[in-house]
Amino acid sequence: MAKAKSAFVCTECGAEYRKWQGQCGSCQEWNTLTEVRLAPARPGAGSTASAPSGRGGYSGALSREVVDLASVDLSEVPRLSSTFGEFDRVLGGGLVPGSAVLLGGHPGAGKSTLLLQTACKLAQQRRILYVTGEESLSQVAMRAHRLQLPTQGLKMLAETSIETILAVAEREKPEILVIDSIQTMHLEDISSAPGGVAQVRESAAALTRFAKQSNTVLLLVGHVTKDGSLAGPKVLEHMIDASLLLEGGADSRFRTLRGQKNRFGAVNELGVFAMLEQGLKEVKNPSAIFLSRNEEQAPGSLVMVVWEGTRPILVEVQALVDESALGNPRRVAVGLDPNRLAMLLAVLNRHGGLFTGDQDVFLNVVGGVKVLETSADLAVLLAVVSSLQNRALPKELVVFGEVGLSGEIRPVPSGQERIAEAAKHGFARAIVPRANAPKQAPAGMEVIPVDKLSDALEAL
Incomplete structure (x- = not known):
């Protein structure tokens, strides 16, 4: 042997x-x-014969033919709607035939709920195969009944063997294949336990290969670790076409779906859902949720406009500055980069004349949104100044702009669209970088362009 x-x-x-x-x-x-x-090498495993392209549309199958780039067909890739507008937005317009999509998230975030809702609704017009490796068929049926979903036409399979799943998929020929989850799947010729590096990598490779050859939409559910990263080998993220992360705490009613990788759409797109008794419901106007403010304006509260994927979203940032009883004052930022907060406080001291070295600074983005871009710099500093001086800012004020180390206010992308979004929600004043100021401000809005941090402080 x-x-x-x-x-x-x-x-x-x-x-x-x-x-x-x-x-x-x-x-x-x-x-x-x-x-x-x-696993021992199998006869013929190294062959690279071209695979059939399957049903019409996008074909991810490999080909031995050498073609000129100019002769490649540029026709629009046909997409399948997921029945959720926010889900389609994050995907870049819908599900692409022959693509592999990985949906990750913490336990209880709603990954299985979102895919079950999508599968039940799509099963009324398309062939869907839902493979569950973590729950029994009765558990899935009870959840669908609790969510009041249409169950007629949805093909279910409780299996963890990749060989069996591929054999059933070859027979059923589904348009969409859902795997819940990839950490429970295993190949017979690999001796390691399910969830291991080899099993996850080879199982995902086999499923992705089938999806490319048959033009089937592959939806994979993936677990995440304590720090929020995807569990399993890093190479798994390179195999798939789109990687989505469903975020939201157990005590929060809202869930955010963020695109971390997408070969068919914009990266870092954001979709917002509300978790109700009937499952996940899309939120078409997330700015209205994140702007649920009190009637009485408090110091340290300010609204900023961030750009998520292809649309602007208005969110509220709150700052609390208090005298520190410690030798090393605390710098806590929830929803923002703590290192950038420390840098902005240094700029405020040097170019704004306001010292916070003996103060604890706490920062929070309302609604659990994670702001990853630099357009929040100016709003963060003005919120800190408002809390430091215990003076509330006007409720109709909105701010955005990047702050440089020399105190200059730099422009940010899509400035006109941000101002228009703020005007649509009734804001009357906006402090923006001078390069982002429009030639004609929207009706009912006063736009104040600034070049330096000192100009913004004077504008308050």
């Missing part, structure tokens, strides 16, 4: 090594190598 071979695979980047070592040479991470058993 041939001796079983093994290798050591990095859980972060997927690099393989013959021997164990403390640090991965590819990603420089420590203690990330795990041992996996390699």
Whole structure:
């Protein structure tokens, strides 16, 4: 009997090594190598015959033919609507035939609920195969009944063997294949346990290969670790076409669906859902939710306009500045980068003349939104100034702009659209970078362009 071979695979980047070592040479991470058993080579496994393109539309199958780039067909890729406008927005317009989409999130975020709602509604017009590896068929049926979903026409399969799933999929020929979840799937010829590096990588590769060859939409559910990153090998994120993350705490009624990778649409697109008794319901106007403010304006509260994917969203930022009893004052930012907060406070001291070195500074973005762009810089500083001086800012004021280290206010992308969104929600004043100021302000709005941080402080 041939001796079983093994290798050591990095859980972060997927690099393989013959021997164990403390640090991965590819990603420089420590203690990330795990041992996996390699399956014996099968006859014909190395063949690269071109696969059939399947039903019309996008074909992800490989081809041996060499073609000129100018001769490639540029026709629009046909998309399938998920029946959720917010889901389609994050996907870039809908589901693309032959694509693999990975949906991640913490336990209880609503991953299975979102896909079950999508599958039940789409099953009325299209062929759907829903494979569950974590729940029994009765559990899924009870959830669908509780959510009052139409269950007629949805094909279900409770299975964890990839070979069996692919055989059933070949027979049923679904247009959409849902796998819940990829961490429970396994291949027979790999001896490691389900959820391991080798099993997750090879199972995802086999399913993705089937999706490309048959032009089937593949929807995978993935678990995340404590720090919010996807569990399993990092190479899994490179295999799929779109990686989506469903976020939202157990105590929050709202869920945000963010696109982290998308080969068919904009990256960092944001969709908002509300978790109700009937499941997830899309929120078509998220700015109205994030702007649920009190009638009496409090110091340290200010509205800013952030750009998420392809649309502007108005969110409220709150700052609390208090005298510190510690030798090292605290800098806490929820929804923003704490390192950037420390840098902005240094700019405020140097170019604004306001010292916060002996103050605790707490910052929070209302609604659980994570702001990843620099357009929130000016709003953050003005909110800090408002709390520091205990003076409330006007309720009809909206602010955006990037702050440089020399105190200048830099322009941000899509400034005209941000101002128009603020005017649509009834804001009467806007402090913006001078380069983003429109030639003609919207009706009923006063736009105040600024060049430096001192100009913005004077405008208050």
